[in-house]
Structure formats: C-alpha cells, structure tokens
Amino acid sequence: MEPKLQTFLNALLLLSLCLSAAGQTCTNHNFANNEVFAACVDHPVLNSFLHWTFHPSNATLRMAFRRPSTSPNQWIAWAINPNALAMFGSQALIAYRNSSALPHVYTSSIDLPSPTMQQTRLSFEVPQLSATYLDDEMTIFATISLPPGMTTVNQVWQEGPMAQGSPLPHAFTGDNRRSLATLDLLTGSTTAAVDSVLRRRNIHGVLNAVSWGTLMPMGAIFARYLKVFKAADPAWFYLHVACQTSAYAVGVAGWATGIKLGGESAAVQYNTHRNIGIALFVLGSVQVFALLLRPKKDHKYRIYWNIYHHSMGYSVIIMSIINVFEGFKILSPDNKWRRAYSGVIILLGAVALVLEAVTWFIVIKRRRSNSNKFPHNISAHTAKVENRV
Numbered sequence: 001m002e003p004k005l006q007t008f009l010n011a012l013l014l015l016s017l018c019l020s021a022a023g024q025t026c027t028n029h030n031f032a033n034n035e036v037f038a039a040c041v042d043h044p045v046l047n048s049f050l051h052w053t054f055h056p057s058n059a060t061l062r063m064a065f066r067r068p069s070t071s072p073n074q075w076i077a078w079a080i081n082p083n084a085l086a087m088f089g090s091q092a093l094i095a096y097r098n099s100s101a102l103p104h105v106y107t108s109s110i111d112l113p114s115p116t117m118q119q120t121r122l123s124f125e126v127p128q129l130s131a132t133y134l135d136d137e138m139t140i141f142a143t144i145s146l147p148p149g150m151t152t153v154n155q156v157w158q159e160g161p162m163a164q165g166s167p168l169p170h171a172f173t174g175d176n177r178r179s180l181a182t183l184d185l186l187t188g189s190t191t192a193a194v195d196s197v198l199r200r201r202n203i204h205g206v207l208n209a210v211s212w213g214t215l216m217p218m219g220a221i222f223a224r225y226l227k228v229f230k231a232a233d234p235a236w237f238y239l240h241v242a243c244q245t246s247a248y249a250v251g252v253a254g255w256a257t258g259i260k261l262g263g264e265s266a267a268v269q270y271n272t273h274r275n276i277g278i279a280l281f282v283l284g285s286v287q288v289f290a291l292l293l294r295p296k297k298d299h300k301y302r303i304y305w306n307i308y309h310h311s312m313g314y315s316v317i318i319m320s321i322i323n324v325f326e327g328f329k330i331l332s333p334d335n336k337w338r339r340a341y342s343g344v345i346i347l348l349g350a351v352a353l354v355l356e357a358v359t360w361f362i363v364i365k366r367r368r369s370n371s372n373k374f375p376h377n378i379s380a381h382t383a384k385v386e387n388r389v
C-alpha cells in the first residue's frame with residue numbers, strides 16, 4: 001500500500017478509536033487498587049463494563065469485569081466461549097457475595113449435558129483470579145492464558161439471582177439473551193451478536209400477532225357486523241372467509257415456527273404459551289374444516305352448527321389474544337411493540353363496540369317497523385333477516 005495512504009488510514013483508525021472511546025463511560029473509571037488497563041468497553045446490556053490489557057506476545061489477557069449496582073443477592077459472570085457466540089461451551093468466571101459477605105469467585109465451564117454453574121476447570125489456564133465488592137459494585141479480576149493466536153474472543157456476560165448461597169439460573173429473556181458479543185482484543189471493536197434464535201422468535205411473534213392476533217378478530221367483526229346490512233349480503237361472507245383463511249394460512253406458518261423454537265429450547269420450557277398454542281392450532285383447524293360440513297341455511301341442524309361455529313370462533317380469538325401477550329412475556333421486546341399490539345386490540349374492541357350499538361339500533365328499528373314485538377336477541381333476528389333475503 002502507498003505509504004501516504006497507509007498513514008491516512010492509520011490516522012483514520014486512531015480517530016475512530018478516540019471517538020468511540022470518548023463515547024464510553026468506562027474510560028473515566030479508576031480502580032480502587034489503582035490497576036490500569038489499556039482498553040475498555042461499555043457493554044450494551046446488563047449495565048456492565050470490561051477493562052483489559054492484552055499481550056499478544058504471550059497471549060496473556062489481564063481483565064476486569066465490573067458491574068455497578070449488583071445486589072448482594074445476585075451473581076455476575078463473564079465468559080469466553082472458544083467455540084461459538086453462545087452460552088453453551090462458555091468458559092466462565094462467576095462471582096457472588098457469599099454467606100460471610102465476602103466476594104467469592106470461581107471458574108465454571110458451562111456445558112451440555114448439564115449446564116450447571118458448579119466449580120470446574122476451564123479449557124484454558126487462569127493463573128490469577130480475584131473479586132471485589134465495593135459500594136454495590138462487583139468486579140472480577142483475572143489473568144487468562146488464551147490459546148495462542150486467539151485475538152478475537154466470543155464474550156458472554158450475565159447476572160442472575162442467588163438462593164441459599166448458590167447461584168440460580170439467570171433469566172432467558174430480554175437483555176439476558178442479548179448479552180453476547182465478539183471482542184477484538186487488539187482494536188477494542190465489538191460486534192454484537194446476531195442472535196439467530198432471537199431473530200426467529202421475532203419472526204414467530206410477528207406472524208402470530210398478525211394472523212391469530214389481528215386478522216382473526218377482524219374477520220369475526222366482518223361476519224358479525226356487516227351481516228346486518230342487506231347490501232353487504234354475500235360480501236360479508238366472502239370477506240369473513242378470506243380474512244379467516246389467510247389468517248389461518250399465516251397462522252399455521254407462525255405456529256410451525258413456534259413448535260420448532262419450542263423443540264430447540266430444551267433447557268427452558270414455556271408451557272402456558274406452548275399449550276395454548278397447540279390448543280389454538282387444533283381449534284383453528286377444526287374451525288376451517290367445519291366449513292366443509294356446514295349444513296344448508298334452512299337445514300334444521302344449521303342452528304347447532306352456528307352455535308358451535310360462534311362459540312369455537314370466539315374461544316379461538318380470546319385464546320389468540322391471550323397467547324400473543326404470553327409471547328410478549330417470553331420475548332420481552334421493546335415496550336413499544338406490546339403497546340402497539342394493545343393499541344390494535346383496543347381499537348378493534350372499540351370498533352366492535354360501536355358496531356354492536358349500531359347493529360342493535362338498526363335491528364330494533366327494523367323490528368319495530370315490522371311488528372311490535374321486541375327482539376329476544378340479535379342472532380335470532382339477523383337469522384330471520386337472512387332468511388328473508
């Protein structure tokens with residue numbers, strides 16, 4: 001490369017390092033023991049910081065992992081995963097305050113088949129390991145002999161609860177899922193994890209919130225409230241069928257992604273969400289195929305079919321909405337998504353309420369002009385209206 005270009009690129013690199021360092025809060029931190037590290041990063045989640053000095057000549061990493069506002073009932077951990085950017089296979093340093101109120105630190109290889117946090121040796125040497133707990137800030141200090149040539153590491157960090165002096169599993173949602181990133185020990189650049197499971201969970205969430213959670217209630221609104229307008233006579237039926245079948249088609253795709261995700265998540269089972277999901281799929285499928293068994297409009301069993309179809313349909317809708325919110329609990333996305341979906345449901349509810357009032361008004365008016373008898377219920381009346389047309 002041209003020397004001038006090289007100089008320019010170096011200057012650019014230096015500038016970008018300075019700029020990124022200026023945005024960090026970790027650079028202003030002074031350790032109580034006056035230890036100084038060459039570099040640091042603010043972790044994007046779980047309110048924690050990594051400080052380190054790396055000697056490529058002998059592959060020695062000196063590091064400190066710091067987490068302010070760690071309660072005495074919490075453990076913290078920082079790990080390198082030599083194999084993948086994932087929890088399983090992590091070579092972890094774990095610290096907590098033990099029953100003598102002292103910071104206790106140890107190593108643990110988090111691996112299948114039993115990913116417990118028992119004390120075990122790591123796949124690399126840790127010649128020095130200590131921890132401090134000062135003003136609610138827990139810090140792990142370690143010297144690590146990395147495998148020669150490893151200058152970029154997959155790092156995983158965590159916090160979790162304690163019970164009776166032992167660390168319990170951490171949460172598996174939200175920030176506790178996002179706490180992984182690669183770190184280039186030489187340049188300090190980090191790359192947040194592209195969490196493919198999280199991405200697939202998001203796709204699953206969108207598919208199901210749109211299909212089961214939004215299109216199906218919309219289809220029910222079409223059926224119930226357009227029916228009363230004579231002009232909308234067969235149109236409401238086709239709208240209803242189109243809405244429900246497309247909801248069902250997308251919903252089956254969403255359901256299948258959910259079953260796949262559930263099968264992969266052997267370590268954590270979300271039973272409520274899973275069971276409601278399976279029941280929904282069964283009821284939804286029965287509902288679609290029951291269409292083929294629908295008796296003619298004037299058949300004497302049609303009334304039973306209608307009762308069945310309505311009660312099943314409303315149950316599916318209620319369960320769908322409940323399960324979308326169960327899904328929000330698991331995925332814990334940004335609150336705006338939960339708020340957006342709640343907004344859609346409130347809007348649909350409000351539209352249904354207004355249309356319900358309009359329907360009653362029309363039906364009563366029609367009834368009055370036809371006879372003096374007050375209608376017992378809308379469906380009996382609309383059935384009559386239908387029969388007339």
Ligand SMILES: *[C@@H]1O[C@H](CO)[C@@H](O)[C@H](O)[C@H]1NC(C)=O
Nearest residue numbers: 055056057058059060127145
């Ligand atoms: C590794 O190298 C650094 C600097 O060259 C030195 O300070 C450190 O003591 C070495 N560590 C080991 C374990 O040899």
Ligand SMILES: *[C@@H]1O[C@H](CO)[C@@H](O)[C@H](O)[C@H]1NC(C)=O
Nearest residue numbers: 098099100101102103104105
């Ligand atoms: C607490 O941890 C410290 C440091 O590891 C250790 O010396 C001490 O024995 C531990 N106390 C208990 C009760 O385990």
